[in-house]
Amino acid sequence: MTTAEDPRFQRSAPAPGLPPHATNYGAVNGGSSTGGGSSGGASAGQGAFAAGASAYALPGQRSAQGRPALTVEPGGGSGAKGHDSEHRPLDLAGVGIGPANLSLAALADGVPGLRAACYEQRAGFAWHPGMLIEGATLQVPFLADLVTLADPASRWSFLNYLKARDRLFPFYFGERFHIERTEYDAYCRWVCEGLATAGPRAVGGPGKGRGGARGSAAAGPGLHFGHRVDAVRWHPGLRLFELDFTRTDTDAAKQGRSYARNLVLGVGTAPYVPEPLRALAASTGAGAPVVHSAGYLEHRERLLAAGHVTVVGSGQSGAEVFLDLLRNRPAGREGLHWITRSGAFAPMEYSKLGLEHFTPDYTRYFHGLRQSVRDELVPRQWQLHKAVDHGTLAAIHDELYHRTLGGGWPDAVITPGVAVRTAGRVGATRVELHLEQAEQDVRTRLVTDAVVLATGYRERPLDGVLASLEPWLVRDDAERLRIDEHYRLVTDPSVGGAVYVQNAERHTHGVGAPDLGLVAHRSAVILNSLTGEEHYRLPRRTAFTTFGLRPEGALAAGTPGVAEQADRRHEGFRPLRMS
Numbered sequence: 060m061t062t063a064e065d066p067r068f069q070r071s072a073p074a075p076g077l078p079p080h081a082t083n084y085g086a087v088n089g090g091s092s093t094g095g096g097s098s099g100g101a102s103a104g105q106g107a108f109a110a111g112a113s114a115y116a117l118p119g120q121r122s123a124q125g126r127p128a129l130t131v132e133p134g135g136g137s138g139a140k141g142h143d144s145e146h147r148p149l150d151l152a153g154v155g156i157g158p159a160n161l162s163l164a165a166l167a168d169g170v171p172g173l174r175a176a177c178y179e180q181r182a183g184f185a186w187h188p189g190m191l192i193e194g195a196t197l198q199v200p201f202l203a204d205l206v207t208l209a210d211p212a213s214r215w216s217f218l219n220y221l222k223a224r225d226r227l228f229p230f231y232f233g234e235r236f237h238i239e240r241t242e243y244d245a246y247c248r249w250v251c252e253g254l255a256t257a258g259p260r261a262v263g264g265p266g267k268g269r270g271g272a273r274g275s276a277a278a279g280p281g282l283h284f285g286h287r288v289d290a291v292r293w294h295p296g297l298r299l300f301e302l303d304f305t306r307t308d309t310d311a312a313k314q315g316r317s318y319a320r321n322l323v324l325g326v327g328t329a330p331y332v333p334e335p336l337r338a339l340a341a342s343t344g345a346g347a348p349v350v351h352s353a354g355y356l357e358h359r360e361r362l363l364a365a366g367h368v369t370v371v372g373s374g375q376s377g378a379e380v381f382l383d384l385l386r387n388r389p390a391g392r393e394g395l396h397w398i399t400r401s402g403a404f405a406p407m408e409y410s411k412l413g414l415e416h417f418t419p420d421y422t423r424y425f426h427g428l429r430q431s432v433r434d435e436l437v438p439r440q441w442q443l444h445k446a447v448d449h450g451t452l453a454a455i456h457d458e459l460y461h462r463t464l465g466g467g468w469p470d471a472v473i474t475p476g477v478a479v480r481t482a483g484r485v486g487a488t489r490v491e492l493h494l495e496q497a498e499q500d501v502r503t504r505l506v507t508d509a510v511v512l513a514t515g516y517r518e519r520p521l522d523g524v525l526a527s528l529e530p531w532l533v534r535d536d537a538e539r540l541r542i543d544e545h546y547r548l549v550t551d552p553s554v555g556g557a558v559y560v561q562n563a564e565r566h567t568h569g570v571g572a573p574d575l576g577l578v579a580h581r582s583a584v585i586l587n588s589l590t591g592e593e594h595y596r597l598p599r600r601t602a603f604t605t606f607g608l609r610p611e612g613a614l615a616a617g618t619p620g621v622a623e624q625a626d627r628r629h630e631g632f633r634p635l636r637m638s
């Protein structure tokens with residue numbers, strides 16, 4: 060029986076005496092199927108989640124199948140003591156499976172006894188599928204995989220992926236420090252499949268069926284694809300978080316619920332369209348294509364066939380889209396415009412000391428600053444995260460130059476400092492952009508046959524998922540979530556579990572928040588915080604640069620910073636005691 064068919068999953072009315080959000084359920088299961096989607100996950104029996112599912116009811120209730128319901132101990136201690144381990148709530152439930160939560164799942168696989176599962180709305184793992192342009196590479200070295208910078212011995216490293224595919228020698232001779240994006244995506248899928256099918260973890264290396272740590276087999280974390288988490292809430296009576304989800308992998312959407320002591324939100328970013336272009340972007344149909352770069356590959360053929368294409372935005376995505384169109388349109392009839400309101404098509408800061416802004420040392424320094432200072436810093440550091448890779452800029456120039464060899468210039472216009480004021484459709488097949496160049500104080504119109512909005516991404520709002528937690532959340536003066544040094548939301552002390560966030564903390568942790576190079580370290584910080592142990596030993600020092608001056612009598616390097624001490628407001632939170 061799948062989760063969706065299981066009658067125990069159906070929500071019903073709140074039980075008398077419970078708060079309105081606490082529904083009266085017979086018994087609840089966090090999921091007995093691991094939908095692998097296109098990544099080919101395992102079914103219930105073989106899936107690692109099989110032993111990580113939660114199926115229990117409120118004290119004193121009976122399950123829908125008539126069996127006495129399992130009781131959850133109030134207080135959220137070790138769970139249903141004395142009951143079968145399958146019937147305990149999760150220690151950690153993750154929302155979203157992008158690189159951030161997949162890294163956490165991979166590293167959680169190395170924590171004996173930790174019961175974790177993640178829920179993803181997509182049918183299978185997919186890393187920015189619309190931008191897997193052929194030849195495009197990661198902007199970080201392959202060492203920034205899901206685990207290596209926290210645990211190079213993990214079985215889920217990129218090098219172990221190559222080994223599993225018998226590709227170590229070609230990689231070694233290829234000397235590629237920056238792997239292709241499609242390869243990173245394939246590696247992440249391999250980790251998903253592995254976590255679902257590898258079976259009990261083994262101490263000291265990969266393998267099936269060996270005993271787990273402390274003499275007992277332990278299942279790895281479960282990955283549930285096709286599950287959109289709609290809401291999470293704190294249940295004070297059970298001292299657990301409830302997660303309500305909708306199955307998106309069935310024809311008829313089915314709803315379910317799962318329970319966990321702690322949460323980690325890794326919902327990533329969503330495509331962003333600036334206000335003047337929103338109405339245009341929303342007007343879909345058979346007319347001129349207007350697409351966000353996030354959906355580029357899906358529309359590539361139409362864009363290549365269009366008479367004239369305008370790319371808006373000068374970040375990495377804009378540069379990659381422009382380059383791909385340029386390379387694949389006929390010489391002399393390129394019909395391309397690339398415009399940006401930024402003052403230049405600027406290169407990314409990639410000096411070795413500059414990159415130290417993406418170290419845990421800088422993250423710690425940034426977190427210790429006053430919020431007003433942090434807010435001033437992030438926009439000033441745009442060249443660390445909003446600019447274009449040198450190699451991509453060079454490739455664009457090379458391609459343009461190549462097209463001048465026969466005489467003449469390519470039909471490609473590249474103009475910085477140009478803002479789109481308004482935009483609209485002209486007839487059925489064209490788009491008109493109203494442009495402004497502020498330095499010249501000039502306004503003009505550009506008529507084009509297609510537009511690619513490479514206008515970036517924004518952190519996906521958490522307000523919807525967190526709405527029921529709102530009374531317990533602590534916000535800053537700008538109504539943003541307060542987040543402590545361990546990536547934990549600052550909550551009312553009465554909340555006995557922790558809510559961690561990944562890639563939602565740029566305002567508190569700085570420009571490194573979305574960076575793949577910090578993913579493994581952040582996951583390890585979270586797991587250490589969760590377990591109350593230094594399960595993953597993390598480096599005391601990570602940069603040659605010393606960020607900031609230390610006030611006299613300050614604590615030694617590696618000890619808690621000012622911000623951490625100030626944020627110790629989690630009186631209700633107790634780290635898990637792994638047994």
Ligand SMILES: Cc1cc2nc3c(=O)[nH]c(=O)nc-3n(C[C@H](O)[C@H](O)[C@H](O)COP(=O)(O)OP(=O)(O)OC[C@H]3O[C@@H](n4cnc5c(N)ncnc54)[C@H](O)[C@@H]3O)c2cc1C
Nearest residue numbers: 155157158159179180190197198288326327328562574575
């Ligand atoms: C095209 C592109 C290329 C990039 N390249 C690099 C690079 O080379 N180097 C680098 O350092 N950074 C890069 N980044 C930045 C960053 O590393 C990536 O965006 C990365 O994917 C972030 O991982 P994530 O897990 O935080 O979020 P995401 O990858 O966005 O994953 C979040 C997941 O959560 C799911 N989700 C959201 N809401 C729910 C819900 N309610 N229920 C269930 N699931 C939900 C989403 O479907 C999604 O799959 C790139 C970004 C883009 C857009």
